[in-house]
Amino acid sequence: MGEVIVVTSGKGGVGKTTSTANMGTGLAAMGYKVALIDTDIGLRNLDVVLGLENRIVFDIVDVVNGNCRLRQALIKDKRFDGLHLLPAAQTKDKTAVTPDQMRDLCAELKNEFDYVIIDCPAGIEQGFRNAIAGAEKAVVVTTPEVSAVRDADRIIGLLEAAELREPKLIINRLRPKMVKQGDMMGIDDIIDILAVDLLGIIPEDEMIVITTNRGEAVVLDQHSRSGQAYRNIVRRILGEEVPIINLDESTGFFKKIKKIIGLG
């Protein structure tokens, strides 16, 4: 019996889809069977980020309306046989699916997959209610901005009201330098407000943009810090204790020397 996790945020553009794609790819890379569901009907993106857009024939609305079987709508990933995507419809709207239908769908997928990860749309309306309906666990994504943290707080409240307790937090696009200078909220500031467990910190990284535009996943990139951060998140989802990477660690040549001679 698998686990159903919803990835949500309230605010748009904070990295829900990117996080969903990377967590899913990371879990699949470790040999788990993963299904990703895009519930952002009308503004679907997960298929594009995974580079699977041109394979879509049926979507989630076709499945719930009985136009096709669930198996027919699931798209197998290019790289990992264990990774599947159930795409959203693009020419319909959020009301095309109901929370009850989502619950049934998640229950069905749970039987076959180790992890079912749901990419939630921005907002708190029906799309959000659909996305959380079948979920058992929640991951909240935020960025170190007052507006994103405010929305995350609202979302955590709504999740608790829906009996999805103890959501885990991903802080995305953190810039350690700016935090040091006092120009950006730090990890502690955000945790202070939201009072939830941290699942991971993703540093701001241009590799995210590069891989996303190519339909690849940064989690597979062995050299980037954001890839490492997502790999750590994957291990934490699997129950491992992984320390949060120290982003303050400077990579500058002189700083390294200073560290070696004990001045850093």
Next chain:
Amino acid sequence: MANSYSVSGFGQDMAADLDDLVDEKTILVQRTLRSGQSIYYDGNVVILGDVNPGAEVTAKGNVIVMGSLRGVVHAGAGGDENAVVMAFHLQPTQLRIANHITRPPDNETVEADYPEMARIKGGVVTIEFFQTAGERQGKNI
């Protein structure tokens, strides 16, 4: 419905059984289709604009795009294997004719700078340079 067209200058009696003249239902879409927009028509569809990624055109007949076709297109949706898709820039996300579904290869980006036409030839969807009238005199398209 009575035929309301007339043709002349084709030689004797050609107008009567002119194969090149198809009198079918056709609609003209005078706009660009953007992501999330879709058109379905029980005949031919001509689009005076582009079809962007995320947009869908479905027709029981032929689809002609006088612009860039980057979205999903389905011609011959009722099962007509003779249906064609034609565009000034043919770069669809996915192209379907009758019951055939095709998509561009994963690691290939060929950008043709000329009009192309897709149709079923010998059971497979083929894409070819669309030859203008002068070059295909006497040939059936």
